[in-house]
Amino acid sequence: MSLDLIEALSRMILIRAYEEKLVELQTSGKAPGTCTSVGQEASAVGVVSALAADDLILTNHRSAGHLIARGADLGRLFAEVMGKRDGYCGGKSGSLHISARDIGVVLTSTIVGGELGLATGVALSRSMKGGDGIVACFFGDGAACEGRFHESVNLAAVWDLPILYVCENNAWQAFVHRRETMLTEHIADRAAAYGIEGETVDGNDVEAVFAAASRAAAKVRATRKPFLLEVATYRLRGHYEPDDQAYVDPEELARWRARDPIALAEAKLKETGRLNENGLRALERGVRDRIAQAIAFAEASPYPALTELTTQVYA
Amino acid sequence: MSLDLIEALSRMILIRAYEEKLVELQTSGKAPGTCTSVGQEASAVGVVSALAADDLILTNHRSAGHLIARGADLGRLFAEVMGKRDGYCGGKSGSLHISARDIGVVLTSTIVGGELGLATGVALSRSMKGGDGIVACFFGDGAACEGRFHESVNLAAVWDLPILYVCENNAWQAFVHRRETMLTEHIADRAAAYGIEGETVDGNDVEAVFAAASRAAAKVRATRKPFLLEVATYRLRGHYEPDDQAYVDPEELARWRARDPIALAEAKLKETGRLNENGLRALERGVRDRIAQAIAFAEASPYPALTELTTQVYA
Amino acid sequence: MPQMTANDAVSRALAEEMRRDPSVMIFGEGVATKRQDLRAEFGTARVRNTPLAEGIIAGTAAGAAAMGLRPVIDLLFAPFLCYAMDEIVNSAGKLRYMSGGQFSFPMVVLSMTGAGWGVGAQHNHNNEAWFVHSPGLKVVMPSNPADFLGLLKAAIRDDNPVLFFCDMPLMFAPGEVSDREHVVPLGEASLLREGGDLTLVTYGKTVHNAVAAAAKLTADGIQTDVIDLRTLKPLDEAAILRSVRKTGRLVVVHEASRTCGVGAEIAALAAEKAFGFLRAPVLRLTGPDAPAPASFPLEQAFVPQAEAIAVAAARLVRGHTLKADTPRFATA
Amino acid sequence: MPQMTANDAVSRALAEEMRRDPSVMIFGEGVATKRQDLRAEFGTARVRNTPLAEGIIAGTAAGAAAMGLRPVIDLLFAPFLCYAMDEIVNSAGKLRYMSGGQFSFPMVVLSMTGAGWGVGAQHNHNNEAWFVHSPGLKVVMPSNPADFLGLLKAAIRDDNPVLFFCDMPLMFAPGEVSDREHVVPLGEASLLREGGDLTLVTYGKTVHNAVAAAAKLTADGIQTDVIDLRTLKPLDEAAILRSVRKTGRLVVVHEASRTCGVGAEIAALAAEKAFGFLRAPVLRLTGPDAPAPASFPLEQAFVPQAEAIAVAAARLVRGHTLKADTPRFATA
Numbered sequence A, B: 001m002s003l004d005l006i007e008a009l010s011r012m013i014l015i016r017a018y019e020e021k022l023v024e025l026q027t028s029g030k031a032p033g034t035c036t037s038v039g040q041e042a043s044a045v046g047v048v049s050a051l052a053a054d055d056l057i058l059t060n061h062r063s064a065g066h067l068i069a070r071g072a073d074l075g076r077l078f079a080e081v082m083g084k085r086d087g088y089c090g091g092k093s094g095s096l097h098i099s100a101r102d103i104g105v106v107l108t109s110t111i112v113g114g115e116l117g118l119a120t121g122v123a124l125s126r127s128m129k130g131g132d133g134i135v136a137c138f139f140g141d142g143a144a145c146e147g148r149f150h151e152s153v154n155l156a157a158v159w160d161l162p163i164l165y166v167c168e169n170n171a172w173q174a175f176v177h178r179r180e181t182m183l184t185e186h187i188a189d190r191a192a193a194y195g196i197e198g199e200t201v202d203g204n205d206v207e208a209v210f211a212a213a214s215r216a217a218a219k220v221r222a223t224r225k226p227f228l229l230e231v232a233t234y235r236l237r238g239h240y241e242p243d244d245q246a247y248v249d250p251e252e253l254a255r256w257r258a259r260d261p262i263a264l265a266e267a268k269l270k271e272t273g274r275l276n277e278n279g280l281r282a283l284e285r286g287v288r289d290r291i292a293q294a295i296a297f298a299e300a301s302p303y304p305a306l307t308e309l310t311t312q313v314y315a
Numbered sequence C, D: 001m002p003q004m005t006a007n008d009a010v011s012r013a014l015a016e017e018m019r020r021d022p023s024v025m026i027f028g029e030g031v032a033t034k035r036q037d038l039r040a041e042f043g044t045a046r047v048r049n050t051p052l053a054e055g056i057i058a059g060t061a062a063g064a065a066a067m068g069l070r071p072v073i074d075l076l077f078a079p080f081l082c083y084a085m086d087e088i089v090n091s092a093g094k095l096r097y098m099s100g101g102q103f104s105f106p107m108v109v110l111s112m113t114g115a116g117w118g119v120g121a122q123h124n125h126n127n128e129a130w131f132v133h134s135p136g137l138k139v140v141m142p143s144n145p146a147d148f149l150g151l152l153k154a155a156i157r158d159d160n161p162v163l164f165f166c167d168m169p170l171m172f173a174p175g176e177v178s179d180r181e182h183v184v185p186l187g188e189a190s191l192l193r194e195g196g197d198l199t200l201v202t203y204g205k206t207v208h209n210a211v212a213a214a215a216k217l218t219a220d221g222i223q224t225d226v227i228d229l230r231t232l233k234p235l236d237e238a239a240i241l242r243s244v245r246k247t248g249r250l251v252v253v254h255e256a257s258r259t260c261g262v263g264a265e266i267a268a269l270a271a272e273k274a275f276g277f278l279r280a281p282v283l284r285l286t287g288p289d290a291p292a293p294a295s296f297p298l299e300q301a302f303v304p305q306a307e308a309i310a311v312a313a314a315r316l317v318r319g320h321t322l323k324a325d326t327p328r329f330a331t332a
Ligand SMILES: Cc1ncc(C[n+]2csc(CCOP(=O)(O)OP(=O)(O)O)c2C)c(N)n1
Pocket: A061, A062, A110, A111, A112, A113, A139, A140, A141, A142, A143, A144, A168, A170, A172, A173, A174, A235, D029, D052, D054, D076, D080, D083
């Protein structure tokens, strides 16, 4: 597999536009506070592009990038965040735990560590049924502090479960810097403690992420053993909206703003002459239109009937 | 500090005798099933001998060695196991969670991992109050699979908590061999994942255990940072009484029986002429007398009054 | 009919369901070691030991169930469920609803509890009411080998997460179990004894105490309905109300602590939906609001015993209710 | 009197108690970041951020409490308590008893829950009844800023583990709070309104719905006692029974699911100890047996609203009870 950088860039721009629209909705009171992944788009696009159609994805509260990179319908995403009937979960989830089984994004949990606890089961069903699909589990550096991280990776190692663990190390755990929560810099270094392989990659270079994820996914596919991939990136916005980021070191933030994954991809494409201003503008226009259509769809969607309050509790 | 091997041997023999008596009580229906530490006496005596009077100990379900090495009253131990009023916990604990605050053995939990969750708090109170006492937390190789191990060691590392983590790696986790639960041989190797120091020591050589524990305790005392000491030993009896050990590889068992810590210490003392048969017999006689007195005390102790059913629930 | 212990009934249910449905599997700490027979018949992939970590055992079951397997997990003792609450409650119990019905969680969680072995409060805690209170879960607690067999088979076939509680001292007691296929539907209580004066509702080990109490009461001329709930969620409200509307008197008995226990739910149910039929206060005889003690006599006193049930019931029927200051647990 | 939000009341209680007693400290995920004022006044040792791991946060609090500190921990949202159940229930709740009284656990666990923010069932789950059911714990859930202040101060001074639940939408609503020292003893309900026809018992956010319903009912000539429980464990049985014996009619209202909830306990209490005084069935208006939905209109429908309370109460007083098939939650 190879990555088309222009395609990757447009995906990243789409994710950015979707999340900036969410912020707008939140500010105007049309949607509750949400967690955005602004600054982490290269991780989502790079990793998801490295997966095959029959691979499954588990994600967490910061899932928009993963969902959109996988091809989620923007209208159904907006509708879900707004609590509308046509949302992926009928409005019952809201933004924090959107699953979209039809595109292979399953069992999202907003309990930090929850997806780590479920991924082993999803992978177990895969290995019991055969086939060579693997499971990609996205989680944060904070989740790596939860005991469930330890239990999940250890079980996957002992049982040979085909899981690509993807730790999006964005330096923040809500309002706490990673520095305050662990003495080591990198989560991938913990792979050795479980007798598995791990690697850390620059998370703001979408081509580097794709390359590392492709290697890692191929290993998992071939060996059926778990791999711990750490994507080193940074959360450019607050933990959720609204968040003034008063607690963030401005210099650190500025350093990472300068490495915005979208700007980096654009620069690379322009240098190599593969994209010019007009091409970029056209691309951005296309994204704006898609967002507009999606919002129209979501706003037109009705709220669920009150009888939905007690449906889908039991099978 | 230095270890008097004869003193250490007699402690180990006392622990062994106490636990063999428990098995007898269990078989004759005078006490419920208990977990013994037969074969692990060198770990208890070696580590506890390396602690200072103001250090605190947390232990688990396999605690007799730790308690007796620390000087627990045998009569009150037997009484507790039998559910008698004069037991350390008034008969409410039974054998699985005996705390003896007066000798510094605090907050025992039989929830595997429970003691790891509490040790950080005990150490926190120590560091808030100053003084140079440290906390020794005994746990098993199975407990190292629980998420709480990960959370506890990581917090202790980040908060500089003076905890000597003592993992008694006895190859068994109830009816499951360590081999089935982790790909790595040694728990101490995980120290690096938390940015702290660790070491593995031969757990059946009481002098080696004492030396390693003394070094580790001195480090914790001086640096106020946690240390992960792994004591490699073997569970010679079943998980609890009765247990036919049908699931145990006889060769592995035989190999470790040949390295019985008590036999090793006796041999060393005889070689160096520090102890002869008569000395040994005398020592064993002394132990037998103490056990007999303790049993008499426990059997004479009454059951708690039924009104005790609802006392000590709330402060 | 042949005799069999509850333990054997559980093994038989597992073997029969694993034979019937290849998607059924079982794992937990020592499961493969302790169930050599299942391992021999169904292989190492379907019968597994796990590392010592309840949270990931339950999470793995939930994830596997959502993707088409039907896992049974053995979490050993009920207090250990505390390590798996997120996976059971927040994942298995809620993600069907939260995903708008995209997933279901056909899984069974086995655990043991109850006085009798002197193991103390970290191995013995009747916390079944937590799960009755939580959405999306079902809860079962049988009282005899035939129900252990029939209810476990039904639990394994159910498409929802089922908490299956085993009352320790019942596990080795033999009882009659048919050789034929035996499935007991979830949500159906059983009426063990009929009488017009009083309704005794209970489950688990105290079913036997209630039956013994009913026998004593007959001697005093008091005829008692004894209802074994068997399933705690969904609750068989119809069976309870039918009996209470007939007898007009209700005594609920269980070993779990009183406050917000299953007895509270049943008393509340009667006070709302059988109010017009009630002839006397609704009594609850339960374990005290205390952890379970290890000491044998205390542990016995923790459990509502037949004598205490008979005394309280007789007073109720005779029209003197218990003094408000009389403790309701067995030491009364 | 000066106005203050519940959030400010919590901050004030923490500051006052930390000033009063140097053994009081607070830690949790982001606590130091969000409470710069406390950090500035009391220093980095007593006000701490933690790694993201609820289990060890609660375990650390229990261990520290047993050894003489008085920790307050913020576990953020009630569903996250699932990761700390062992430390709260098996350690803090049981080890005093199991050790024969060698240790006590003066600690406070803060958590938020309740409909209003559209955050869904993994941030919003009223699971307070779990802790009411568990031995050795106390449980508090205030309804107004003054009680947030007074109850939190009492909780911090209490020598037992206290679960302190904060109903989200109440946190930013202002209310009158005295400038003077204000401590509200645990275990005392407050009678917000007096009337002879009916007793409404509730707690947390639905206190306001009950008060609004009572106002509507007065218009129809129905006079209502409204009891705000404030502390759920220990329960103020005397206050509840006094009122029910007076009015003869009881409606219990809460947002938590019905089965084995606090409402079940109160209904059972009345059916036993006020039976002779009851003139009508005991009703429970509660949240449904479902996870909390995120969608705004569904989330509102989850909560028993004033209108539904007034309608049910009026029917009860007028002598027609709700049809058995009428759902008891707000969509009814
Ligand atoms: C068990 C649990 N604890 C706390 C929270 C609140 N919370 C939501 S996201 C978050 C930070 C997670 O940090 P990380 O895992 O690094 O993911 P990130 O948000 O940085 O992507 C916290 C504390 C939660 N949802 N679940």
